[in-house]
Amino acid sequence: MRLTVIGTGYVGAVHAACMAELGHEVLGADIDEERITALAAGRPPFFEPGLAGMLKRSVDSGRLRFTTSLAEAARFGDTHFVCVQTPQRPDSDEADLRHVHGAVEGLAPHLPGGGHPLVVGKSTVPVGTASRIAARLRTVVPAAEVAWNPEFLREGCAVQDTLRPERVVAGVDSAHAEARLRQIYTPLLEAEVPFIATDTATAELVKLASNSFLATKISFINAMAEICEAAGADVITLARAMGTDSRIGPRFLAPGLGFGGSCLPKDIRAFAARAEQLGLGESVAFLREIDAVNTRQRRHTVDLAERLVGGSFADRCVAVLGAAFKPRSDDVRDSPALAVADAIHRRGARVRIHDPEAIDNARAAYPALQFALDVTKACEQADVVLHVTEWPQYRELDPVALASVVRTPAIVDARHTLDPETWRAAGWALRAPGRPRLG
Incomplete structure (x- = not known):
């Protein structure tokens, strides 16, 4: 399958490399040009055991590419993983969702009108965020859906935790979205990783x-x-x-x-x-x-x-x-x-x-x-x-x-x-x- 990963920080870079390792064609997108240049050369911007070799392998094979263009990412595939950071707001304990909303709003105008684009959140967000994003996204692309697929990565073990997780949690609103996520994670499900749809x-x-x-x-x-x-x-x-x-x-x-x-x-x-x-x-x-x-x-x-x-x-x-x-x-x-x-x-x-x-x-x-x-x-x-x-x-x-x-x-x-x-x-x-x- 052709997948995009929006945000190539810790979660995004690992997810992109691992999805390519599973055999998908992946395009990673980020506004940080220096980071994209390093990733495109097969160099991870942070230390994580096992990532460097996997990243270079996937880039060299052509299964993994990177871009700074959300328009290019929107056209690349019909499943888009949002992996941007959600830091604490500087003025309160609340999560700062600017990057999440910015990624979705930057992607939405470029999504094709036909088909069923699926935006899959992996960022950690307050409960209720996905439903609000879905409502806003459908005003731009009526056929678009939003799912939430949280990550459970441990730094230092992130590659292992992505390729052999203890569970895959898929928050979906339709059988279509669930089926697509099951297809994406088929190699994990064949390895008997539990898939929890909710x-x-x-x-x-x-x-x-x-x-x-x-x-x-x-x-x-x-x-x-x-x-x-x-x-x-x-x-x-x-x-x-x-x-x-x-x-x-x-x-x-x-x-x-x-x-x-x-x-x-x-x-x-x-x-x-x-x-x-x-x-x-x-x-x-x-x-x-x-x-x-x-x-x-x-x-x-x-x-x-x-x-x-x-x-x-x-x-x-x-x-x-x-x-x-x-x-x-x-x-x-x-x-x-x-x-x-x-x-x-x-x-x-x-x-x-x-x-x-x-x-x-x-x-x-x-x-x-x-x-x-x-x-x-x-x-x-x-x-x-x-x-x-x-x-x-x-x-x-x-x-x-x-x-x-x-x-x-x-x-x-x-x-x-x-x-x-x-x-x-x-x-x-x-x-x-x-x-x-x-x-």
């Missing part, structure tokens, strides 16, 4: 409800970490014991610095804001506390580090291991790691940051901070080290060798992935949220 409002809510539930689990275990720390208990053992209960499960019960990135924080805020518009703010009032607990973890990590350096960061050198909001990504949007680094810098410390992939993005976002391309350089003469993004290579660090370059062997393991006994045996004082003092 109305557009439910499809919109599936994404928001899922993200809210995951955020709730993360903040719940971090709230328990606060209790554990005050009571002298161990949150890691607590989480392991809870996770053995099949009703609860172990996933997302990982205490630490909390969540960040471009999805969970803004999605739970937008969900709460939309519920309030519907007169149901009390039903999801807990999401405000989930957000507050998450933000509190960042302040708590800063406070732990400050206590380790004697109560003041003035004239102290601090090494920060991690800049991306999660491993296997170079995304620094709402990064807890960088929020912590910046807070420590503002309290008077000299901060040096290392990250395997995100240095360039982090430097652009926080030009006042210092960065190092080598872990050892980042830790030279450090009074305290913070482990804030759980890259696998940080787990493999030799604490004995690292102790020889720091000024003081003290570390805050904000992600709970370092072996405390090994580090303590090497002479390090280790602090971790929700755990007894080690060293």
Whole structure:
């Protein structure tokens, strides 16, 4: 089939490459000329494992092309995936839908009058958005339909999550739209991926409800970490014991610095804001506390580090291991790691940051901070080290060798992935949220 993908950011670029990998002819469209030029040359504009090879393969085969023209995209095929960003509005917690509406309104005048063009939203939007877009679109193209097919991508695993997702959710208003989406995703359905057809409002809510539930689990275990720390208990053992209960499960019960990135924080805020518009703010009032607990973890990590350096960061050198909001990504949007680094810098410390992939993005976002391309350089003469993004290579660090370059062997393991006994045996004082003092 011939498909277009409107918006070639994180979701769009991955979706376009994966649809071409499944055998479709795909045209990606974006107003960012520099990004389109890079993608057309087979170069992804961000780091995502597995994407670069797939992108180049699809471009070289001719199955994947890119354009800056919405008119060309409208003529290319009859199914158009809208994958633009929906950030938080600068003046409220609501989702900013300018890019979604702009993409549809830019596409609509160029859609052919004949046939049945299908506009498929993948962006995360407030419930009710699809129905409003459909009403506006039909005033321009009466035969056009709108469906909603939310993405459930995890950065660092996005290619896998697209080619072998846990489910495909299709919010549709007609059997025709459902049949077309089933045809597009035939290779996935043949691999027995569940296909859940529903109305557009439910499809919109599936994404928001899922993200809210995951955020709730993360903040719940971090709230328990606060209790554990005050009571002298161990949150890691607590989480392991809870996770053995099949009703609860172990996933997302990982205490630490909390969540960040471009999805969970803004999605739970937008969900709460939309519920309030519907007169149901009390039903999801807990999401405000989930957000507050998450933000509190960042302040708590800063406070732990400050206590380790004697109560003041003035004239102290601090090494920060991690800049991306999660491993296997170079995304620094709402990064807890960088929020912590910046807070420590503002309290008077000299901060040096290392990250395997995100240095360039982090430097652009926080030009006042210092960065190092080598872990050892980042830790030279450090009074305290913070482990804030759980890259696998940080787990493999030799604490004995690292102790020889720091000024003081003290570390805050904000992600709970370092072996405390090994580090303590090497002479390090280790602090971790929700755990007894080690060293």
